[in-house]
Amino acid sequence: MLGLADRLRPDAAATVRALTALTGDAPVLLTGDNPRAARRLAEEAGLGEVRAGLLPQDKAAAVQEWERAGRKVLVVGDGVNDAPALAAAHTGLAMGRAGSDLALETADAVIVRDELATVPAVVALSRRARALVVQNLALAAAFITVLVAWDLLAPLPLPLGVLGHEGSTVLVGLNGLRLLRESAWTGALRAGGAA
Known part of the structure; x- marks a missing residue:
């Protein structure tokens, strides 16, 4: 039997706490992963809200929903499937080293150090x-x-x-x-x- 699982970045929980303190709102996880795996990662990172099983257009729709509610939305992503959400967001921030070319081109800014701790x-x-x-x-x-x-x-x-x-x-x-x-x-x- 072979089991595969995503590993949380070591600085993810601290980054979530820092962003929550800085913005007053807890970050939300938008992912294409299955709900069970997404909930497990969200619990480890200290995230309250998770939207899992999303296609790229679903992520963009979630961002547009928040913006219609009058919120300014920052999206952090690195994959091709994050590009529509990065484009729809008030500010799109791509993780540089691991980021896909499409995410890097779509984002408003790129974090070259590829450390989540730099987001806050x-x-x-x-x-x-x-x-x-x-x-x-x-x-x-x-x-x-x-x-x-x-x-x-x-x-x-x-x-x-x-x-x-x-x-x-x-x-x-x-x-x-x-x-x-x-x-x-x-x-x-x-x-x-x-x-």
């Missing part, structure tokens, strides 16, 4: 990036508002206007560069619970 870190880092974009927009708008108001109320010397405008551009650029520091990634790992 990517979510945390993307939130930091979004906050930084909002900061940069506010900073640029403040500078432009001050320069326009100054010019409307009193003559604004051209060199001072150029200095104010270009200075705001430099500040926005420097602020954005903060995401390239090593501490940004390690901070995202801590925020994602993966450290």
Whole structure:
């Protein structure tokens, strides 16, 4: 007798806990596997909801159902059968090393390290990036508002206007560069619970 079973990745349970803490929602397992095997893996990983025996179009339909309910959906996958769900999701994230070419091309982002623990870190880092974009927009708008108001109320010397405008551009650029520091990634790992 020969028995085959999927093995859970060592960091799966920690990743599920981190994603649940980070997003406030527990991840859901969408799989084409049989229900019994899927439930066993879900229990080991700490997942509450499992949808098993799904075809690729069923996975995409589940994603669209959540999106119609007003939720933003992140799909993590690596197989050809995950491609429709990756495409339907608000954000598709492919696991790079083991991922099929179709999944890699369909996804919005690819995790090259192929470690599940990086998924919460990517979510945390993307939130930091979004906050930084909002900061940069506010900073640029403040500078432009001050320069326009100054010019409307009193003559604004051209060199001072150029200095104010270009200075705001430099500040926005420097602020954005903060995401390239090593501490940004390690901070995202801590925020994602993966450290």
